[in-house]
Amino acid sequence: MKKFFALLFFGFTWLLAQNMQRGFPVSVKLVSGATQKAEYVGSSADTVFLGGFIADTFTVVKILKDRITFLSDSNGTVLNLEQADSLYTALHTPQYSKTQDTVAPLPQTDISGKSLVFPATRRPIDSALAVRIHDLQIQILREQGERPISVSTADFPNCKNSPCIAKDAETRGAVAVWTLEIEPARHQDSLNLNLHRFLFSNEAQSTERLTISAKNATSELLSKNRFIEWIQKAKGTYQAPQKPKESKSFIYVQTDPEGANLARKGGDVICQTPCAFAINDTDKVEIEAYWDVENTLWANKAIIRPIPGDTAKINMRLKRVKPEVEIRTFPAGAQIYSDAEVTPHSRPIGYTPKTLFTEEPGPAELHLWKEGYKDSVVHFHVSATSKTVVEIHLDSLTQLKDLQAQEVFQKIQKRIFWGHLALGTSIAPAVAGGILLYLSHKDREKARDLKNELSLPSSGRGKNYQKLVDDNHKYADRSKTEAYAGSGFLIFAGGLFITGFVLSF
Known part of the structure; x- marks a missing residue:
């Protein structure tokens, strides 16, 4: 009984305080x-x-x-x-009998053979909840075969403390005592409900705690039989529902050709055909098999219903496929990168919305980048037999430091772009300069040959001689022009190359 008195002390202290003058x-x-x-x-x-x-x-x-x-x-x-x-x-003056000088005895509540349910100790803010729980507790105990009765310290007028109340209740034939404490939980906006039960017959006591949301306390108590199970646990009569035994089924898959990777839709590879795998589902299952050979993908899919406790078999003929992945972002216009980490040197493979083709079904990831929005790494599963659609809602950048970092990233990215452009552009003048220098060399050789021919004694001074002189001058002058132009183009190409190299690296 000592434990019981200690248990009731805190509950009755508050209740007795309510009867203070x-x-x-x-x-x-x-x-x-x-x-x-x-x-x-x-x-x-x-x-x-x-x-x-x-x-x-x-x-x-x-x-x-x-x-x-x-x-x-x-x-x-x-x-x-x-x-x-x-x-x-x-x-505060006691009421006396008009015919006697002693206090008139108050009639006692009949508590013989009954379970006494005391009001909950609680904060004033939880008073309404305490009343609802009290009424529910009375109703549930009655439905479970007990004889509950709502009592308070006023039903024990001769007692001023909890041991006296407990002894008086036992003397008057009470079966059990129920008390409840409603107190704030450690987490904000939560309540701890501590339900205490003491049985007089064997002095057995139990405490069962239930934590609920303060905002949705009533709905949580009434959901999923939580209140009834809480009462049963306090009484020691709760029995956890037994889960039905799982009956495993098997699916055996053969493919043509063999050696294909087998997976459930959206899942990882299970095995390579021909093979069997266990399954607990009884509903229809969608499976797909794919086989990659020489950069060509062959695949097929099928829907099969497992046979409980038995093996279902299926044959699949593979056909040539080309998986598609459609990437959509909100808003659109995000850059798509195949790199796991995007750097200023990374080059996008497209802009959303975009449909990509792949020869590698299974787990995949892409990196999305858009000005003013957070970088997003998207993980998804590529189906071998159907189009995969990936939709992403981009989150805006709100922190100033993130916006500044992205601005620096863009500046570096633009600088690298112009550097690559300069490197690419330098090729054209370099080729043109090389061609002009080659032509200059050829014209210079022709001019030299003509000069040597004119120096021969047999050349004479006739009409043909003058033509050779004119041709010599023409090739010599053109060779100089081509040499100057070719050198200029090469110098320009060199300048572009150096500029592009500096900007790029």
């Missing part, structure tokens, strides 16, 4: 002009005692009489201190 409501007007509602609990020579709740605790304060202008009751009637003292005395 309290005053009657008054309105107090002070000399300062302030008006305050309180409870009048008496007076002395020069002091008035007023009560009220401070931090959920009934507290009595003292106020000098000369600080009070007047008192009025709940009806607005002005009271002097003598009238207030008389009302307070009458409120």
Whole structure:
């Protein structure tokens, strides 16, 4: 019984406090002009005692009489201190029998053979919840075959403490005592419900805690039989429902050709055909098989219903396929990268929305980048037999440092772009310069040959001689022009190359 007394102490302490002598409501007007509602609990020579709740605790304060202008009751009637003292005395004077000088005995509540359900100890804010739980508890206990009765400390007028109440309840034939504590849980917006039960027959006691949301307390209690199971656990009669035994089934798959990877839709590879795998599902199952040979993908899919406790067999003929992956972003226009980590040197493989083709079904990932939005790494599963659609909602950047970092990234990316452009552009003038220098070399050789021919004694000074002189001058002049132009193009190409190299690296 000692454990039981300790258990009930905290519960009954609050309940007994509710029966402490309290005053009657008054309105107090002070000399300062302030008006305050309180409870009048008496007076002395020069002091008035007023009560009220401070931090959920009934507290009595003292106020000098000369600080009070007047008192009025709940009806607005002005009271002097003598009238207030008389009302307070009458409120707390025991009622005596008119024919006897002793206190008239109060009739006792019949609690024989019954389970006593006391009100919950709780904060004032949880009063409504405590009433609902109390009513539900009475109803559930009644449905479970007990004889519950709602009691309070007022049903034990001769007791002022919990041991006395417990002894009196046992003497009067009570079967069990139920008490409840409602207290804030460690996590914010949650409550702990501590349900205590004591059985007088064998002095067995039990405590069962239930944590619920303060906001949705009633709905949580009534969902999934939580309240009934809570009561049963406190009584020691709860039995966890037995899970039905799982009956494994098997699926055996053959493919043409053999050696294909087999997987459930959207899942990883299970085995290579021909093979069998276990399954617990009884509904239809979609499977797909794919075979990659010489960069060509062959695949097929099938839907099969497992046979409970048996093996279902299926043959699949593979056909040539080309898996598609459609990438969509909201908003559109995001750059798509195949690299796991995007750097300024990374090059996008496209912009959303875009359809990509692949020869590698299974797990895949892509990196998405868009100005003003967070980078997103998308993990998805590529189906070998159907189009895979990936939709991503991009999140905007809100932090200034992230926006600044992206701005720096863009500047580097643009610099590298112009560097690559300069490197690519340098090829054309370099080729042109090389061609011009080659032509200059050829023309110079022709001019040299003509000069050698003119130096021969047999060349004479006729009409043909003058033509050879003119041709010599023409090839010599053109060779110089081509040499100058070719050199200029090469110098320009070299400048572009150096600029592009510096910008790129």
